[in-house]
Amino acid sequence: MSESGMPQLNTEYFASQIFWLIISFIILYVVMAKYALPKIANVIETRKDIIARDVEEAENFKKESESTEQGYLQSIKEAQEKASEYLLNSRNKLNLLIEEENNDFEKASRELIQKFETELEKKKSVVLENSEQIAYDVSNDIISRVFGENPLVKDTLKDNIRSMVKR
């Protein structure tokens, strides 16, 4: 039980408290200033450096991956362009080829048709000529058999047959 009510006002231990405060505080100060604080500062500094380095490294990797992606996209784009170019080229070539073939075919067929037509025409005229002769011969034969040889009849017959055949 204290007599004063407030032990804080009891001067008996003031000297002791100040004495031990000085001792403990000086020990604390020396240890902190000499060892602990430089060490903490060093640790924090080192960590900051490590983190900064790691961040930088990550940044570099990111850039690298971005450029790789860019290159990848670029090459895909180039490949696509090349492919469409090839496609277009070959289509053109094919079209050209088809057209050429077509033309050749048309030309050949036209020539063939021409040839056949002239041949036909020739054959037709030959046939006509022959048929005129045949008709004349047959009619002449019939007439001569019926009416006997008669040069006058022969001439008119010839004219008649010719006009008939022509028609």
Next chain:
Amino acid sequence: MAEKSGAPDPMHQFEIVELIEFKAFDLNLSFTNSSLFMVFSVALIILLTLFTFNGRGTVPTRLQSIAELSYEFVGKMVRDNVGDEGQRYFPFIFCLFMFVLFCNMLGMIPYTFTVTSHIIVTFALAIVIFFGVTVIGFVMHGINFLKFFVPSGVPKALLPLLVVIEVISYLTRPVSLSVRLFANMMAGHTMLKVFGFFVAGMFFSGNLFIAPLGVAPLLFITAFTGLEILVAFLQAYVFAILTCIYLNDAIHMH
């Protein structure tokens, strides 16, 4: 409040008890319970800041984190309030903050002794700060430091009065600094003790109506303990930041 002999005394917790007797130069320098907790605080701070650092891993351990956070907390406090010239005094401010904080916090554990609840301890710290800051002021500015007490831009007639007021306010700094910390710690601990007595007294009163009501002071004391832990931190912070502000006054003169 004493109704019978041996009644609980809330001030009993502040009593100094001699542990190891030691006398020198006619002074009683005995190692007391107060000394024990000072040494204990210092030992804990040294343990925390020196022996929690195992290796230099990028990821700190928990205790290491506490040490680093304290370091950066005080470092920021000094930088913000004093600036680059204050870096020289950073170790002192750090020790001051940690010492007061640990003394306050250890005092929150039941049956411990609160070093900072004694005016002589806080006053000793404050007077050292006061003289230190004043010496720094005179060393940095010479006799010009006296201009610190002359406010600028006031009528000449008022000047003598204002200088007196400034000097008084300057001289009362150690008193306000030490009394603030001491009174906060003492008042809080006394309050806790008084309400602790209420709880015990009501629970063991033998009265069926009063005993359950003891829950009320128990709830209060629970919440108040949380508040006291906040105050323990806050007062250490205030003590350190006021030291920074005084230091800044001495270095930059407003």
